[in-house]
Amino acid sequence: xxxxxxxxxxxxxxxxxxxxxxxxxxxxxxxxxxxxxxxxxxxxxxxxxxxxxxxxxxxxxxxxxxxxxxxxxxxxxxxxxxxxxxxxxxxxxxxxxxxxxxxxxxxxxxxxxxxxxxxxxxxxxxxxxxxxxxxxxxxxxxxxxxxxxxxxxxxxxxxxxxxxxxxxxxxxxxxxxxxxxxxxxxxxxxxxxxxxxxxxxxxxxxxxxxxxxxxxxxxxxxxxxxxxxxxxxxxxxxxxxxxxxxxxxxxx
Amino acid sequence: xxxxxxxxxxxxxxxxxxxxxxxxxxxxxxxxxxxxxxxxxxxxxxxxxxxxxxxxxxxxxxxxxxxxxxxxxxxxxxxxxxxxxxxxxxxxxxxxxxxxxxxxxxxxxxxxxxxxxxxxxxxxxxxxxxxxxxxxxxxxxxxxxxxxxxxxxxxxxxxxxxxxxxxxxxxxxxxxxxxxxxxxxxxxxxxxxxxxxxxxxxxxxxxxxxxxxxxxxxxxxxxxxxxxxxxxxxxxxxxxxxxxxxxxxxxxxxxxxxxxxxxxxxxxxxxxxxxxxxxxxxxxxxxxxxxxxxxxxxxxxxxxxxxxxxxxxxxxxxxxxxxxxxxxxxxxxxxxxxxxxxxxxxxxxxxxxxxxxxxxx
Ligand SMILES: Cc1ncc(C[n+]2csc(CCOP(=O)(O)OP(=O)(O)O)c2C)c(N)n1
Ligand code: SF4
Ligand SMILES: [Mg+2]
Numbered sequence: 001x002x003x004x005x006x007x008x009x010x011x012x013x014x015x016x017x018x019x020x021x022x023x024x025x026x027x028x029x030x031x032x033x034x035x036x037x038x039x040x041x042x043x044x045x046x047x048x049x050x051x052x053x054x055x056x057x058x059x060x061x062x063x064x065x066x067x068x069x070x071x072x073x074x075x076x077x078x079x080x081x082x083x084x085x086x087x088x089x090x091x092x093x094x095x096x097x098x099x100x101x102x103x104x105x106x107x108x109x110x111x112x113x114x115x116x117x118x119x120x121x122x123x124x125x126x127x128x129x130x131x132x133x134x135x136x137x138x139x140x141x142x143x144x145x146x147x148x149x150x151x152x153x154x155x156x157x158x159x160x161x162x163x164x165x166x167x168x169x170x171x172x173x174x175x176x177x178x179x180x181x182x183x184x185x186x187x188x189x190x191x192x193x194x195x196x197x198x199x200x201x202x203x204x205x206x207x208x209x210x211x212x213x214x215x216x217x218x219x220x221x222x223x224x225x226x227x228x229x230x231x232x233x234x235x236x237x238x239x240x241x242x243x244x245x246x247x248x249x250x251x252x
Numbered sequence: 253x254x255x256x257x258x259x260x261x262x263x264x265x266x267x268x269x270x271x272x273x274x275x276x277x278x279x280x281x282x283x284x285x286x287x288x289x290x291x292x293x294x295x296x297x298x299x300x301x302x303x304x305x306x307x308x309x310x311x312x313x314x315x316x317x318x319x320x321x322x323x324x325x326x327x328x329x330x331x332x333x334x335x336x337x338x339x340x341x342x343x344x345x346x347x348x349x350x351x352x353x354x355x356x357x358x359x360x361x362x363x364x365x366x367x368x369x370x371x372x373x374x375x376x377x378x379x380x381x382x383x384x385x386x387x388x389x390x391x392x393x394x395x396x397x398x399x400x401x402x403x404x405x406x407x408x409x410x411x412x413x414x415x416x417x418x419x420x421x422x423x424x425x426x427x428x429x430x431x432x433x434x435x436x437x438x439x440x441x442x443x444x445x446x447x448x449x450x451x452x453x454x455x456x457x458x459x460x461x462x463x464x465x466x467x468x469x470x471x472x473x474x475x476x477x478x479x480x481x482x483x484x485x486x487x488x489x490x491x492x493x494x495x496x497x498x499x500x501x502x503x504x505x506x507x508x509x510x511x512x513x514x515x516x517x518x519x520x521x522x523x524x525x526x527x528x529x530x531x532x533x534x535x536x537x538x539x540x541x542x543x544x545x546x547x548x549x550x551x552x553x554x555x556x557x558x559x560x561x562x563x564x565x566x567x568x569x570x571x572x573x574x575x576x577x578x579x580x581x582x583x584x585x586x587x588x589x590x591x592x593x594x595x596x597x598x599x600x601x602x603x604x605x606x607x608x609x610x611x612x613x
Contacts, residue, residue: 042455045324048463057461063451065323065462068346071316074308078320079451081304082278082328086453088320104316107309 008032010041010061017055021214021221023178024052027120028059030188031091034195035062040087045079047072049101051093052126060091070101073108076115087198089116094135095125098160102134112169112203116194119160119206121175122213123231130216134158137234142216157234161208165240171203172196173241177210179228183237193244202243210235261434263427264289264331266398267357269434270405271329272297274441276355278304278328280317282336285369286425287359290331315340315347315356322352323462325446327409331357333425334375335366337383344418345384348479349464353412356390357405357421359428362588370589371426373508373562379422380537380570387476389483391419392536393491394507398432404534406439413444415486422536424509424562426591492540496529496547502604503529503547503579504558504597505571507536510586514560517597528601529555536567544574551579556604560584560597 007013011032016025035041041062048056050069057064067075072090080088090097097105097119108115124142125131132142132149135157139148161175172194176187187209194205210231214224261269264287271279271294279294291307298305304321308314314330321328332340337358347354360375362368379392391411395401401423408419446452451460466472493511495518496503506514511532518528531547533540548555557579559568565583572581584600586592 043453045451045453047320048461054463054465057463061454061459063454063459063461065319065350065451066346066464067316067319068343071312071319071343074313074316075320075323077306077313078278078280078317078322078328079324080320081306081317082321082326083324083452086324103309104313107313 008036010035012059012061014058016059018052019215021212021224022052023211024120026178026184027118027209027211028056030184030191031118032060033188034192037192038195038199040195040199043085044087044089045083047075047079047088047090049090049092049096050127051096053091053093053120054127056091070096070099071104072096072101073113073115073117074104077108077113080113080115084114087195089118089195091118092120093126094119094121094123095133098134098158109164109170109204109206110167114198114201114203116198116205118191118194119208120211121160121208121235122211124213124216126213126216137231159235161206162240164204164206169203170206170241171243172205174239175208175210175235175237177228177232177237179225190239193242196244196248200244200247202247256438257436259434259436260431261398262289262429262431263395263398263401263423264359264429265293266402266434267331267405267421267423268293268297269436270402271355271409272301273402273436273439274406274409275327276303276329276409277326278321279330280306280308280314280321280328281330281332282308282311282314284333284336286361286429287331287333287357290357311336311339312343315343318354319343319347319350319352322347322354323451325450325452329355329357331359333359333361334363334372337375337378341384344390345386345388346464347418348388348390349386350462351416352418353416354418355405355408355412355421356418357423359423359425361425368589369425371424371509371562371591372588373424373510373566374588375422376536376561376563376566379420380539388479389417389486389537391415391417391486391489392422393419394422394534394536396427396508396511396532398434401427402434402436403439406441410442411489414442415482416449417482422508426509487538489535490538490540490543491534492543493532493534494530494543494547496531497527498552500527500529500551500555501553502556502558502601503531504560504601505531505544506560507533507567510560510562513592513594513597517594517601520594521598521601526601526605528605539570539574541570541574544571545576548575548579555579557581558584558601558604560586560592560600562586562588562591
């Protein structure tokens with residue numbers, strides 16, 4: 001018999017503050033389901049970052065602190081080094097992880113910190129009202145690229161999941177999306193593996209989640225969900241590094 | 253009874269020994285002269301004691317590693333020198349807002365910009381008034397010799413935990429790099445159990461969270477008022493050293509290395525019959541306004557106050573605030589890297605004395 005649909009234990013009952021059609025909430029839920037399934041709610045320490053998801057502490061029921069904009073991976077490093085027994089994870093936006101905080105993210109990954117990082121890539125600075133982010137698509141209009149992002153002037157968007165996969169310290173790196181039920185199931189698997197990379201002490205676990213920002217993309221929720229397919233053309237979905245699956249197989 | 257070990261140590265080494273005496277568990281830092289002995293010594297000593305040493309990729313990373321470690325309740329410390337401290341300032345504000353007990357050491361070098369690596373007291377303003385955005389306060393301890401650097405660094409951990417607030421140990425480069433005798437005394441450093449507040453995994457209790465964002469105006473006001481109350485309660489930590497006698501006509505106010513020069517100058521002048529006193533703030537925040545004001549108001553003769561500093565005149569502003577116009581305050585600035593001799597100070601003090609006399613006539 002299949003289990004009835006339930007609210008994850010580690011998801012607080014507070015209503016989300018996110019805009020209609022925003023997928024931060026979907027991603028929160030997946031993280032909570034994984035926390036419950038791995039039984040790590042009372043061993044977790046989360047770092048909430050500066051972006052629309054700064055209020056993560058109102059939603060995920062684990063010990064948590066905010067870190068300054070971009071510094072989540074450094075804060076997570078300090079926490080994990082001080083308390084290696086805790087499961088330490090960050091939840092960051094594309095601006096937080098890949099612009100202002102890229103060095104902290106990159107260096108923590110390169111060191112192989114035993115932490116898990118979730119980057120919500122909505123190709124924009126949601127919280128500050130829709131300015132361009134490093135991952136804004138070529139041609140994409142934002143409030144600071146009113147004519148669309150011209151790579152000649154603004155450069156090309158970096159593919160973070162692929163870049164991190166090249167680092168020895170990274171045990172798991174994947175890009176997923178949330179715009180179909182199948183993709184949501186795959187996203188959850190990826191999040192679980194990124195946590196298992198930490199639990200099994202294999203290295204840095206990373207998931208880049210392609211997400212919507214209807215309000216700043218100037219779209220209704222349904223069109224925004226569809227538009228993620230366009231994003232996937234530039235940012236292909238996939239698992240770019242996986243030391244977790246072979247490790248688990250070897251255990252059997 | 254076992255005698256305390258006496259060694260010859262630089263100020264920066266004394267800081268490490270002080271931190272270890274306080275059972276500091278984590279050190280994160282990024283190299284910068286003139287304080288590299290601190291990370292180097294920590295990298296050897298901490299792992300031996302089951303602690304954590306990690307060289308960060310920048311001061312930005314280092315201070316946020318401290319933030320993460322402190323969040324778990326671990327005793328954690330970073331050190332840097334002036335430009336590196338500037339880079340940490342945003343995070344100092346977060347540490348204060350989140351109420352995490354971090355210990356930060358600044359071994360000051362000359363500025364502005366890259367400045368120089370010679371001695372300086374140029375970061376007085378930054379440490380006491382401008383170490384980040386928003387209304388918050390650092391507790392600032394300014395040792396003036398290796399022994400004090402050892403003891404105050406250890407004490408810094410206790411104070412950080414007592415107030416759940418960042419504490420800075422502010423040292424001039426010359427104190428950091430000079431070797432002097434140091435007694436590795438056993439110190440009684442009180443511990444405040446982190447279990448009551450820290451992020452340790454929500455086992456057998458509700459989860460906890462720390463935030464500095466309050467979009468609700470009333471909530472932000474309450475948060476600020478709570479912090480303000482805490483800063484007011486820190487006033488009882490005021491420390492200073494004073495040598496003042498009835499009839500003194502000049503009072504020299506100085507901190508750190510400059511206070512040592514001043515002390516030597518006034519001792520010598522006193523032996524020769526001059527009436528000069530000495531006042532050294534040890535806590536720069538909270539600044540000893542009240543004791544200083546009392547000295548001025550209780551003086552039998554009008555006092556002149558001379559404020560030599562290894563900068564272009566910073567602490568002098570606090571001295572003026574303290575005396576509330578009841579004494580003449582004279583700034584004696586020595587820009588970074590220009591170290592005066594006690595003879596130079598004596599000349600300046602004598603000038604003041606003559607002026608005081610002539611005024612009395
Ligand atoms: C030091 C600093 N600079 C700038 C900001 C303003 N700021 C807040 S969130 C943000 C960008 C957020 O974008 P992202 O990380 O992509 O998160 P999203 O809101 O899109 O989920 C910026 C620039 C800040 N809070 N701190
Ligand atoms: S601004 Fe964008 S990212 Fe932020 S809540 Fe709204 S839809 Fe979500
Ligand atoms: Mg974003």
